Amino acid sequence: MNATSLRHLLREMRANWLSYVFVAPFTIVFLLFIFVPTVAAIVLSFTSFNAIEPPKFVGLRNYINLLTQDTTFWMHAIPNTFKFAIIVGPIGYICSFALAWLITQLPSKSRVWYTLAMYAPSLTAGVAMAVVWIVIFSGDRLGYMNSILLELGIIQQPQLWVQDPKYLMNIMIIVSLWASMGVGFLAMLAGIQSVDKTLYEAGKIDGIKSRFQEIWYITIPSMKPQMLFGAVMAIVGTLRAGSISVELTGSNPTPQYAGHLLINHVDDYGFIRYEMGYASSISVVLLILIYATSRLCWRLFGTEGETKS
Amino acid sequence: MKERRVSKMACLILILVFAFAVVACGGESSDGSPSAEAVVKAVSSPLIHEEAGEVSYGRTRAQWREQGFEIASAGPIAWAADTFVASSIHSDRLSETVREQIEQNGKDGAIGLYDELDWAEYEIEVEQTGLYELLIDFFALKGSFGPIQIGVQIDGHYPYKEAKSIGLNRTWKDGSFPLAKDENGNDIRSVQEEVEGWQSVVVADSGAAYAEPLLWLLQEGTHRLRIQTIYDPVLISRLAFSAPTETLSYAEQAGTPVGDKATKGDWYTLIEAERMWRKSDSSLQMSASMDELASPKSKGKIVFNTIGGDRWKRGGQWAEWQFEVPEDGYYQIHLKYSQGYRTDAAVFRNIMLNGQYPFREMQTYPFDYTHNWKLETLGSGSGEDYLFYMKAGLNTLRMEATYAPLQGILESMQAAVSQIQTLNREVRLVTGVRDPLLGDANRDWNLLLYLPDIVERYEGLIRQLEMQLEGLESLYGRKISSSDGIRSGITDLKKLKANPNLLPKRPEMLASIQETLSGFMTELREQPLDLDLILIAQPEAKLPDVIPNWSERLGNTIKGFFHTFSSEYSYYGREDEEAITVWVNRGRDYVNLLQQMVDEQFTPETGIKVNINLMPNSQQLILSHAAGREPDGALGIDPGTIVDFAMRNAAVDLGRFPDYEEAAGDYSPGMRVQLYYNGGNYGLPETVSPNMMFVRDDLFQALGIEPPQTWSDVYAILPDLQQRGYDFFYSHTNYLPFVFQNGAEFFTADGMRSGLDTPEGFAAFKQWTDLFKVFGFPREVPNFYMHFRNGDMPIGISDFNTYLQLLVAAPEIAGLWSVYPIPGMEKEGTVARWAGGAIQGGMIFKTSERQEETWQFMKWWASEEVQSRYGNEIELLNGTEFRWNTANVQALKRLPWPKEDAVAIFEQMSWFKEMPIVPGFYFTPRELNFAWNRSVLSDENYRESLEASILEINREMRRKLHEFGLVDEQGNRLRSLEIPQVNEKWEGRDEP
Secondary structure (H helix, E strand, O other): OHHHHHHHHHHHHHHOHHHHHHHHHHHHHHHHHHHHHHHHHHHHOOEEOOOOOOOEEOOOHHHHHHHHOOHHHHHHHHHHHHHHHHHHHHHHHHHHHHHHHHHHOOOHHHHHHHHHHHHHHHHOHHHHHHHHHHHHOOOOOOOHHHHHHHHHOOOOOOOOOOOOHHHHHHHHHHHHHHOOOOHHHHHHHHHHHOOOHHHHHHHHHOOOOOHHHHHHHHHHHHOHHHHHHHHHHHHHHHHHOOHHHHHHHOOOOOHHHOOOOHHHHHHHHHHHOOOHHHHHHHHHHHHHHHHHHHHHHHHHHHHHHHHHO | OHHHHHHHHHHHHHHHHHHHHHHHHHHHHOOOOHHHHHHHHHHOOOOHHHOOOOOOHHHHHHHHHHHOOOEOOOOOEEEEOOOOOEEOOOOOOOOHHHHHHHHHHOOOOOEEEOOOOOEEEEEEEEOOOEEEEEEEEEEEOOOOOOOEEEEEEEOOEOOOHHHHOEEEOOOEEEOOOOOOEOOOOOEOOOOEEEOOOEEEEEOOOOOOOOOOOOEEEEOOEEEEEEEEEEEOOEEEEEEEEEOOOOOOOOOOOOOOOOOOHHHOOOOEEEEEOOOOOEEOOOOOOEEEOOOOOOOOOOOOOOOEEEEEHHHOOOOOOEEEEEEEEOOOEEEEEEEEEEEOOOOOOOEEEEEEEOOEOOOHHHOOEEEOOEEEEEEEEOEOOOOOEOOEEEOOEEEEEEEEEEOHHHHHHHHHHHHHHHHHHHHHHHHHHHHOOOOHHHOOOOOOOOHHHHOOOHHHHHHHHHHHHHHHHHHHHHHHOOOOHHHHHHHHHHHHHHHHHHOHHHOOOOOHHHHHHHHHHHHHHHHHHOOOOEEEEEEEEOOOOOOOOOOOOHHHHHHHHHHHHHHOOOOOOOOOOOOOOOOEEEEEOOOHHHHHHHHHHHHHHHHHHHOOOEEEEEOOOOHHHHHHHHOOOOOOEEEEEOHHHHHHHHHOOOEOOHHHOOOHHHHHOOOOHHHHHHHEEOOEEOOEEEEEEEOEEEEEHHHHHHHOOOOOOEHHHHHHHHHHHHHOOOOEEEOOOOOHHHHHHOOOOOEOOOOOOEOOOOHHHHHHHHHHHHHHHOOOOOOOOOOHHHHHHHOOOOEEEEOHHHHHHHHHHOHHHOOOEEEEOOOEEEEOOEEEOOEOEEEEEEEEEOOOOOHHHHHHHHHHHHOHHHHHHHHHHHHHHHOHHHOOOEOOHHHHOOOOOOHHHHHHHHHHHHOEOOOOOOOOOOHHHHHHHHHHHHHHHOOOOHHHHHHHHHHHHHHHHHHHHHHOOOEOOOOOEOOOOOOOOOOOOOOOOOOO
16 A cells, blocks of 8 residues: 555655756755754753753753753843744834835836845845944044934933943844845835735725725735745744844843843853753754744735635 | 245244144133133143154254254264264174174264163364254174164254154065975065165254255254264164265256267166065065066965065165166156055155266155056156166165155145144043043033133134145145045034034044144054066167056956865865964965974974965864864964864863973963963963053153152152143053952862952952043053053053054154053062963864974974074064064074063063963953942942952853853862962063
């Protein structure tokens, strides 16, 4: 029974060999660079591994420690990450949609340039960090922020924006929002443009009174896949963020853990304390978090689309 | 013409400054209000910068001109050096090589100035009042590799600032041509050879700040001239004052070359710039362009084919080329250069033919901004190409970096800076606000009451800065982008002028203008230029096509892209299977020299071959270890990483080699404690960068205070400093000296807990934070070196890099500063000066199959002999800025230090002690900095703040100790780490 079905499967595979060739590049790359590392991380998260000696199996010890012992994780990494994600994720997402919609209202010639202008920050984040944001939030009097606020008399002395725990998180949020018009934004732009024009006409006949109703009843329902994609990208992007605090302050950990995100926590354990096992378990938790939140998005945007297709 | 206008303007500015200063001083005392008078009294102490011997040559020269002193015309006054009337010469401490040199090269009438501050005094009879040049015949004795510095006093004082440190250059050449190549076909830098010989020079400013030699005012009558060494020994045979000869301009030159036979002809010769015949500085080095556009082409290898860039930008650095011309006659000179360093601005070179300026236009010849290679034919700039007369046979061409055209602007900028300093100080005295972070916004001041002339002073400053901008624009012919700083400074000054009472609220405004100006001045002084080819040609010669055209440039870009795929592109060193492999975390110059020394000395002696490989990043060690591709040994690794390997059972305990004690004996226990873990010694220190205290002697003398020996001394001199607007620099992350000097330890002796939880620990933390909370030390100082040069931070504690920077790149204060051991705490009559510094070390990996041989290599490398040879050679090849700060104290003594500096450095080295490394050690600096933040920035109680940190440190340590099996689940000690205790000053292997 089993043997025959296997043979049957093999025969079918041979008959469709061309299709396998076509999916092979992606499959190989996916397995090598995404699947294997993820599995390795999950396996390592059950071990104590110091990067030099062979890993030792410790069962759930890492997870127990993470949940019961790690004060920095609970006091800083988790609250910071959530604060960061809850603000940057939804606002970035809403901004992406709003901007995408606004851009589609433009004549098609200028549309390209606006799109480029919005999309560019997410590509150039690293360079822009050095030339734009560091200069703006520079701690001396010559930084733009300090200079303007001093000028207006709002502050009396230059503020150490990125060193001061009071401001660091807010600045991280602002910078991330600026750079959040990424792939999700492009997808939404494409989604809005692909909505069938006749639907709008039909809607008008059926009594839609305002543009807002148009968006709510026609645009959004017809582009749910893109909305879902954008949401997932926003969630993944914000939870994965971490380099930004290091780039702004130039140190990991940030002063008094003010900008300590989950990824920084992984770095701290992985490359300062050389506890790869523990670092892996943090990243597994992060993976679960990302998965759970993207399920939530699925709920919000995906159900109908999924069941229908 | 242009130069003349600039110098005229500079004079004008100077006069204005002077007049202004007089007006300013006079203006203050005329105010009637009593409180204001008190303030004025307090501030009218003379400006320290303006005291005798502090005035620059340019200003002195202008004053002389005003007072009507002419250039002398009488014949030279010459005398032999041994006709001194008084001297302090003693030759008892000469080294063997110097003795030999003197024997071979001594001359009749020659005397030697050997020790620092040796001097000889002469009495000279002057018949005609006037300005003279000073000629010296000297022979440079072996000392360091930098120029010899002397001071010249007339009648007991320095006539101007520049006279305090005059550089007598040594002459150098590259040892061998063609260059040797390594096994991959890359060029290896040539050995630098000093060209010994008597030189006759006219004394000029050591930074070539003036186009002409320095002039000395001698009035009719008898004078005493004193020559004094500052750095390095020298023989002097003859001295002379003579009337300066005027260099004629091109047009004034006798005999115009028109119709001359030699103006025809089509001969030319091509000189590769990297083939220098002589040079002033061993650090003026050839460099590799790494492209196909310079000659000879690099073809993907490292070929040294140009000179310049960062290695040829300091004023006074010159290179000389020798070439042969076939017949007497006139020739043109073409230079293939590029200057992409100063956007829109020119850099300057003095050009000399056979040791003399052919005509005045060759002084400060400008090279314009060009990003690509360009062929410059020396000419007037308006189309006329100059013709140079040369005799058949050998000729030399010399090019010297100079910033003379900018000197006037620089001086008036300096004047503006010191005016700003004064103003700042006066305002501080009125308001009592010292720390820019403590400005009180809710308090209004009527500054005009106390400083009635403040508006005029702002106006004066604005005028000055505007004139400097104009000066720059007329010099370069356009606006330069780097002067934007001045423009924003002017805007700020205008704002202050409009509202003088803004300053007490925003005390940092003036300080930041000052900072911008200082930074800009440093930039102006640097004159980088790349030079590839020199062509000497007869006027009708058809020149070869040496400038790459666009298709060659495109081709180069494409080739360059493909070269990145070749294995040689990122060549990290030899890969011989039979050899042991050592990775070195240092630059390529260091790695190449080490490989060379190994091949020359170590391999023949022991038969062990070694691959020295470059490791760009020490993180690679961990990753390669995880991949099982680690080397046998590694050098240049920080102790944290070495002990990290040791804790994880991956490093070899060097202590188990029987001759470890012998090899490690030259290294102090305070260094070795960082490489110690759990009973083993896992590395040997290589380099160390100890904390030192830097003091501006001139300013301290003017204030009448002594460099502090203890922290109580520091607190005692602080009011003297701060009253005058000076600051003490102390890095806010440097907690270590206080911990050790208070007798606290970072960890308990068993290495299980933080050792800061003691009365001494809290005292140390309080003392550290009080510097910033109570004593007003500046919290954030981005660049101590600049402040130290400017003089607004005349004292500070910094590391070895600052020492090198000051030694190499601050010629204007040479001899005016000293290093001292850092202040300590007095205990039972001795001052304990414990302090640390960054260490790098070497280690051997446990996975190596050839540990014994690797140890042989380590031992060889750490030995006194090899360390001192390496230190000398790396410095010789690359200049003083590459001074090898070896941790081997015996070898350190054999490097060319100024003697007094050496004493201070060795004293500090014997108090060297670093934080031991135990599991979880990284939490101590992290938490201490958090604690500093809470205590200083958020004003939390120091005790609570430190307690919170100690709690965190102990938590982390316990966690880590458990990971390494040193404590059990409940935190009970299973083993002790037994950190070696270093409590005694280290006297060295054998006391000097």
